[in-house]
Amino acid sequence: MSQPLETPAPDLSEELAPQLAVELGLRPDEYARVVEVLGRTPTVTELYMYSLMWSEHCSYKHSRKALRMFPNDGPHVLQGPGENAGVISVGDGYAVAFKMESHNHPSAIEPYQGAATGVGGIIRDIFTMGARPIASLDSLRFGTLDDPRQRYLFEGAVAGIGGYGNCIGVPTVGGEVYFEEAYAGNCLINAMSIGLLREENLTRAVAAGPGNHVLLIGSTTGRDGIGGASVLASQEFDEKAEDKRPSVQVGDPFEEKLLIEACLELLDKGLLVALGDCGAAGLTSSISEMASRGEVGVDIDVTAVPQREEGMRPFEVMVSESQERMVAVVTPGNLEAAHAVCGKWGLRSTVIGRVTDSGRFVVREGDRVVGDMPAASLAHDAPVYDPEMRRPAYLDEAHALDIGALAHPTDQGTLGETLLTLLASPNICSRRWIWEQYDHQVRLGTVILPGHDAAVIRIGAGTRGIAASADCNGRYCYLDPYVGAQIAFAEAARNVACAGGRPAAITDCLNFGNPEKPEVFWTFHEAVRGLADACRAFGVPVISGNVSFYNESFGQAIHPTPTVGLVGLVDDVTRAPGMAFREAGDVIVLVGETGDELGGSEYLKVLHGLVGGRPPSLDLELERDVQEVVLEAIDAGLVRSAHDCSEGGMAVALAECCVAGGIGADVHLEGELPSHAAMFSETQSRVVVTLAESDVERFEQMCVGRQVPYAVAGTVGGDSLALCGMCEVPLPLLSRAYEDTLERLVHGDPPVPEEMRAG
Amino acid sequence: MRFGVVVFPGSNCEQDVVHAARHLGFEADYVWHGDTDLSGFDAVVLPGGFSYGDYLRCGAVARFSPVMAEVVRFAAKGGPVIGICNGFQILCEAHLLPGALLRNRGLKFICREVSLRVEDSVCQWVDLPAGSVVRIPINHNEGNFICDPEVLKSLKEGGRIVLRYCDEDGVVDLDAAPNGALDAIAGVCNETGNVFGLMPHPERAVDPVTGRTDGAAFFGAIAGRVAALAG
C-alpha cells in the first residue's frame, strides 16, 4: 500500500475520536482497526466514512461467512453476488439482472417515502448493470390490521411503492404480504427488481484509468439520510426511533426516470468506463467500492458536489444518502459527450474528482485534504464475525403442541364456514386491493397479471419470457428455520412452475433480528443452510441478495423471514396457464399427496389462534418431480389451469381456482384423513391442475413416469364448490369472502356523498 | 399511415404506443419534446406517463414544451391528435380540450381493465357504432374528469363525449365511474373531432399475447380516415 500523498490536518483529539467512533456505531476493536489501517488518529470525515462502510448494512460483517454456503454458479450465470445485481443469460443473447433489497427501517418511520425510496434504490442497482428495469415485485410484512398504526403503515407502503414504480414506468407485477403480530413493531418492506439487457451490454462498477473523471449525475446532495446506513439499518428499533426522523429521505421518481434513460443511453453509446449508484453511505460506498474493485485510487473534492443546503461539512457530503444520484467514471475524451447526454435529459452532471493510481481514497475540501484512506480498506477490510449461536428454547415448546387434541370442525356446515373464514383471512384473501394500485402492465410485457401464482413477463418480440415469484412463510421459519427456508424456495419454484417457468436463479432478502443474540443467529444460520441445500437440490444458484438484521422492537425479534425471489425461464408465454378454472367439464387432477400437516398452518392460526407444531415437511426430490410433471404437461400444451397449494390447504386452493374462473367445481378429496385435515392441511408439493378430458390419460402417464402421486379428483362446473362428503359452498359466497376482505379491513370508507361532487 | 409519438421527460408509455402501432402494421416514430417539426406525420400521439413527474399538476409543465406549439398548429389545421392518459391531461392543460382531470375520487391509483361504452360522437378516432362496449385498461391517479355545467352541456350537444365508463352490458351509471369522473366521462374530443383525449390505454389492448385487442379500433379508425382523405 503506497504511503499517503498528503496527510489530512487532524481535527480530532485522541480522546475525542474513540468517543465519536462509539457514537457512530463502531466498536472499540473496530475503531482500533481503523487507527491501525491509517497509522494515525482518523479525522471526522474518515471516521464517518469507516463507521458507515463497516456498519452491518454495508459490510455484512455478521452474515458474510454464512452466506458462503450458497451455491453461486450455474449454466446461465453471467454475474453472481458481489456486484450491484446478479445477471443470468435467458437465451437469444438476452440476459436479466435482478436483486431484492430491504427498506424495513426507513419504512417503519415514514411508510410512503420509506417504501418509495426502497423501490428507487433497487431500481438503480438494476440499471447500474446496464439493464432496463422491466418488472418489480414487493414482499411485505405488517402487524395485524385491527391496529390503526399497521393500517397506516400498510396503506402508506403500498401507496409509496406504487407512487414510485408507476411514475418511472416499471410494472410491479407481483409480490406477497402477510399480517402477523410478530411484525407489529417492525414491518418488512422488501423490493425486488428485474432488468433486461443484451449480454454484451453487461456493465460492472469497476473504476479504472488513472486520470479519468469521476462524474456525479442526478440530484443535488443534501443532509437527508445522513448516517442512515448505520443509524437506521444497523441498530435495534426502540423509542429512539423518534429522534431519528430527520434522516427520512424523500424520493423523486421523476429524477430517477430521467436517470434510467440517461444512464442507459450513456452506456449504449459506450461513453462510460464504470457506473455505480449512490445507495447506503452515499458517495462513500459507491466510490470506494468502484475504486477497490478496480484497484485504483480516487481524489474527490466535496466543494465540487452540487449541494442542496448551506454550509454542509465534508463528512455530510460524503455520507449523505440523498436519492437519485449516480456516479460514473468517464475518460477525458468522452466527458463532453457524457455531459451532452445528461443535459439532453435535463440532468445535472458534475465532475467531482478523478481516478488516481495511488489506491487511496482522498477527500478534499478545495485544496484542504480532509481524508486520505486506502480505498480497499473501506470497502473490504471490515471485520468479519463468527457470531455465537444457540438453538432457541421456544422451539421445543412450540413443537410440543398437540394439534390432535384440539376441537376440529366435522359437520358440513362448520367445514364450509371454516373454508369461508380462511378465504377471508388477511393472509389468504385476494391482494387485488394492492396490485390495482400498481401499474402492472406498462411496457406491454405482462402476460400473466398479478392474482395468479407467478407473474409472466414476455421478453423481446417472440414468445420467450420469464416467470417470477417472491415467497416466504415466516411462521414456518419461526417453527423451523431450516425447513421454513426450504419451503420458501420450494413455493417460489412451484409458483413459477405453475406459470410454465423453469427455475433459473434466485435472489433473497434475509430479514432477521439482532445477530449478536445467539438464538437469533442460530435461526439465521439454519435458514441459510436450508436455502442453500434447497438451491443445490434444484441446481439453482443464488445470484444476488440482501441481509437485513436488527429487525427488532423493544427486544422482540420478528419471525425469521428469508424471502426468496425466484426467476424462471418460460419458452412459450402463450402456454402459461394461470390458475383460473376454464371450462365446465375440464377434469381436475390433484398432483401430490395430502398428509396431516396442520403445524404452523393458517387454519391453526385463524381457528385456534395458535402458532405451533412443526411446519409441513418437505421432500425436495418429490417437490422437483411434481414441478417437472407440471412443466412437462404445460410444454405439451395439456394444461388448462394450474395452481399450487399453499396457505389454507387444498380447499382454499380449489376455491381460489373457482373464484378466479367464475365457475364452480365438484371434487372428491380421497384418503383416510379427517375432513379438516384433508381440506386445510398445508402439505407441500401439491398442485391443482385441470385438463381436457381427452388429455387426462397422457397426463397420468407423465405422473406415473416420474412416480408422482396424483388423483383424478373431479370436474369443473356448476356455481358452487362441492367437496364431496365435506361441504358445498356457493360461488358468490366464496368470491365475497376472498375478494372484498382486504379493502374492507384497510378502510370501510363510505362512498363519497352525491352532493360533494361537481356540476 | 405514420404516427408521431411525442416523448416528454417522464413519459413512459411512448414505447408501448409505438409497439402497438407497428404491431398493427402502421409506421410510428418518436418526436422529442424539444423538436418543433411534425411534418411527415399523419397523426400525433401524446402518450401516457408522468411528464415532469406529474408534479404541481399533471401536464402543467409538459404543456410548455417547444413541441406543443407545433401540436396546437397541427390540430388547428385539422391534424389528428390523441392524448392518452397523461396525454389527455396535457391536452386539457393546453386548452386543446375542455375541462380538467382531478385526483381519483378514492385517492387511489387504479390499474384495471374497464368496460367503456362508445357514445354517438363526432370523434374521428372512433368508427365503432354508438353503444358498442370495449374492454380497455385504465391506469391513473388523476382521471376524475370535471368541467363546468355550461361546458358539459356543450359537450353533450356537440357530440363530443366519446367514451363513458359502463358495466359489461354497456349500462352507464353516471355516478359510478371508477375515478369519480363527471357523467362517467372517459374520453372527449374537440368540436371538429380531430383532437381526442381519453384516460384508458388503447395501446395496452392491441396484442393478443397480453390480453384483449379492443384498443386496435382507435388506431384503425384514424388510419382509415387519413387514407380516405388521401383519396
Next chain:
Amino acid sequence: MARYVVYVTYKTGIFDPPGATAQRALVNMGYCEVGDVRIGKYITLDVAEGTSEDRVRAMCEKLLANPVIEDFRIEKAEG
C-alpha cells in the same frame, strides 16, 4: 432575494377529492365538528429583488394555477 407567497385554491363548486376525504376521515376519527375541508397549495417563491407582482401573476396564470379549476392569491412576504 424577495419572497412572494401564492395561495392556490379550487374554485367554488369544484369537488376537491383530498379535501372531501380528509373531512370524512376527521369525522370518523371523532372530530364531528368538522364541516367543509378544502386543500389548496401554499407556494413560496424566492425571486430577485424588485420582481414585480405582475411578473408573479403571470407565472401563476401560465403555470402555477390552472384557471379552469383554480383561483390564486398573491402576497408579498415581509423580508
Next chain:
Amino acid sequence: MARYVVYVTYKTGIFDPPGATAQRALVNMGYCEVGDVRIGKYITLDVAEGTSEDRVRAMCEKLLANPVIEDFRIEKAEG
C-alpha cells in the same frame, strides 16, 4: 361555523421535488429571476363555533400533516 386555516410545509432540509421542478420550469419559461420554490398545503377547515385551536392542532398532528417530514401553522380566519 368558524374557519381555521392550516399551512403545511416540508421541514427545512426535506427535499421538495415538485418545488424544484416548478422552479426549473419557470426558469425555462424565461422567469430567470426565480430562485427557490417550495410547495406546501393550504388547508381551510370549517368547524363548529367554539372549536378550540388545540382540537385543530390535534387534527393536524394526527391527519392533516405528517409530523415526520412536515411542519404546520394554524391561523384562525376572521369572519
